[in-house]
Amino acid sequence: MATETTAESASACVGPNGSAIGMPQLCGEWVGNQVFWLILALVAIYFVLDRVALPRIQAILAERQGTITSDLAKAEELKAQAEEAERAYEKALAEARSEAQKIAEETRAEIRQQVQDAQDKADAEIAARTAESEKQIAEIRASALANVETVAKDTAEALVAALGVNADKSALDAAVDKRIEG
Amino acid sequence: MATETQGGDAAHGEGGGLVFHPMDQFIVKPLFGDGGVGLFTVTNATLWMALAVLCVIGLMVLGTSGRGIVPGRVQSVAELAYGFVYKMVEDVSGRDGVKYFPYIMTLFMFIVFANFLGLIPMAFTTTSHFAVTVVLALAVFLFVTILGFVKHGAKFLELFWVASAPLALRPILAIIEVISYFVRPVSHSIRLAGNLMAGHAVIKVFAGFAAIAAVSPISVLAITAMYGLEILVAFIQAYVFTILTCVYLKDALHPHH
Amino acid sequence: MEGDLAHIGAGLAAIGSGAAAIGVGNVAGNYLAGALRNPSAAASQTATLFIGIAFAEALGIFAFLVSLLLMFAV
Numbered sequence: 001m002a003t004e005t006t007a008e009s010a011s012a013c014v015g016p017n018g019s020a021i022g023m024p025q026l027c028g029e030w031v032g033n034q035v036f037w038l039i040l041a042l043v044a045i046y047f048v049l050d051r052v053a054l055p056r057i058q059a060i061l062a063e064r065q066g067t068i069t070s071d072l073a074k075a076e077e078l079k080a081q082a083e084e085a086e087r088a089y090e091k092a093l094a095e096a097r098s099e100a101q102k103i104a105e106e107t108r109a110e111i112r113q114q115v116q117d118a119q120d121k122a123d124a125e126i127a128a129r130t131a132e133s134e135k136q137i138a139e140i141r142a143s144a145l146a147n148v149e150t151v152a153k154d155t156a157e158a159l160v161a162a163l164g165v166n167a168d169k170s171a172l173d174a175a176v177d178k179r180i181e182g
Numbered sequence: 183m184a185t186e187t188q189g190g191d192a193a194h195g196e197g198g199g200l201v202f203h204p205m206d207q208f209i210v211k212p213l214f215g216d217g218g219v220g221l222f223t224v225t226n227a228t229l230w231m232a233l234a235v236l237c238v239i240g241l242m243v244l245g246t247s248g249r250g251i252v253p254g255r256v257q258s259v260a261e262l263a264y265g266f267v268y269k270m271v272e273d274v275s276g277r278d279g280v281k282y283f284p285y286i287m288t289l290f291m292f293i294v295f296a297n298f299l300g301l302i303p304m305a306f307t308t309t310s311h312f313a314v315t316v317v318l319a320l321a322v323f324l325f326v327t328i329l330g331f332v333k334h335g336a337k338f339l340e341l342f343w344v345a346s347a348p349l350a351l352r353p354i355l356a357i358i359e360v361i362s363y364f365v366r367p368v369s370h371s372i373r374l375a376g377n378l379m380a381g382h383a384v385i386k387v388f389a390g391f392a393a394i395a396a397v398s399p400i401s402v403l404a405i406t407a408m409y410g411l412e413i414l415v416a417f418i419q420a421y422v423f424t425i426l427t428c429v430y431l432k433d434a435l436h437p438h439h
Numbered sequence: 440m441e442g443d444l445a446h447i448g449a450g451l452a453a454i455g456s457g458a459a460a461i462g463v464g465n466v467a468g469n470y471l472a473g474a475l476r477n478p479s480a481a482a483s484q485t486a487t488l489f490i491g492i493a494f495a496e497a498l499g500i501f502a503f504l505v506s507l508l509l510m511f512a513v
Contacts, residue, residue, distance in 0.1 A: 013209070020209050023208075023507060023511045024208035025311050026512055027210075029219060030210040030219050032220075033223055045235055048242070049238070049284055049287055054284055056243075056249065060249055376504050421489060425489065426490065
């Protein structure tokens with residue numbers, strides 16, 4: 001470093017060895033240059049931002065907002081559709097359930113009807129048989145009664161004949177009838 | 183060169199024991215040739231400002247050229263920057279401040295890129311020069327003052343007349359308000375340049391200590407820590423500059439307290 | 440050395456950096472205390488926090504600047 005002391009320094013603010021004299025920030029001869037380039041830089045940035053970058057970013061953000069909004073609307077619509085489908089499904093399910101219940105009910109009623117019919121038929125048959133049996137019993141009883149009458153009359157005639165009385169046959173029958181009925 | 187030093191190499195610096203002057207990094211020098219720095223000379227300041235402009239274009243124009251509904255990496259950053267500054271303007275300055283959003287965005291993008299580019303080793307930090315920050319702050323100050331007078335005419339002066347204070351106090355408060363109003367561009371510019379200059383100078387000071395073998399590990403650690411802090415400062419100072427601009431803009435748009 | 444008094448002045452001016460540190464700490468600490476008490480309001484006040492820190496820090500930067508001026512410009 002010490003060997004460089006011979007170097008020419010072009011500025012009043014820079015020492016002969018390339019080191020600053022005082023604060024470089026306070027060096028007056030550099031101010032104009034910096035201000036000039038700064039203003040140029042600021043104007044350049046301003047025009048680039050104002051004309052190109054900011055409108056573009058604004059457009060991008062607006063577009064994204066629009067996309068998000070429309071996507072949300074679409075999602076809302078899809079959700080409504082899904083809800084509707086679910087409602088239709090629920091309805092179909094309920095219908096199927098009630099249908100099944102109805103069929104079961106019908107089947108049950110039919111079976112009950114069949115059972116009832118069979119029972120009725122059996123009842124009727126039993127009743128018919130009973131009536132027939134009763135009729136036969138009545139017939140048997142009537143024939144038995146008639147036999148009893150004949151036997152009684154015959155016995156009474158024989159008795160009367162044995163006693164030696166010559167009784168009228170019709171009178172004898174009437175008397176026996178009277179006794180039997182009484 | 184400084185490896186054999188025991189602090190006795192005062193010959194290198196002008197007065198201190200440092201190997202190099204911590205302010206050397208702020209020297210403006212021509213990129214081509216050894217001539218003086220004229221008004222239109224292409225200097226290292228020009229180079230780094232141009233790089234900042236190119237970075238802004240790269241991020242905000244090339245990065246968004248895809249116009250993707252689903253943003254890519256660079257486009258996300260561009261949109262983030264847009265949303266960040268837009269929300270700041272809207273929140274602080276109000277709805278009618280949104281009209282001036284491109285100006286504020288310009289300031290923010292320039293400062294944030296100049297700050298971060300300045301953190302590249304061997305880079306020149308354009309925003310560490312008062313010449314630059316004073317122009318930025320004066321631009322804001324003049325813009326806001328003229329806007330206030332154009333919008334509200336003489337009523338803009340009500341900004342200095344605190345109607346809610348007791349009548350006797352108002353003239354005193356008015357004086358204070360006027361002074362604070364005119365100190366605004368000063369503090370606005372010195373805050374930015376001062377923060378950056380301070381950080382970079384401190385890094386250089388620690389770098390100078392690194393030449394002394396006994397303390398060099400500590401100094402390297404300190405440089406690392408300072409560098410991390412400077413990354414934070416680079417962003418926060420851009421943010422603060424921008425939000426103060428928004429606050430001043432709000433004062434111009436709504437001068438009534 | 441001719442710059443001796445200036446160097447002492449620079450050192451004294453650097454005390455201002457410490458004062459600014461106290462100020463920044465105050466701002467951030469009070470913000471944190473308030474934010475913990477009412478976390479829902481914390482997010483809306485970050486801008487105010489940064490403005491407060493910037494104002495406090497600016498004064499420290501002024502002190503640092505004075506010290507730099509004494510070191511390098513006087």
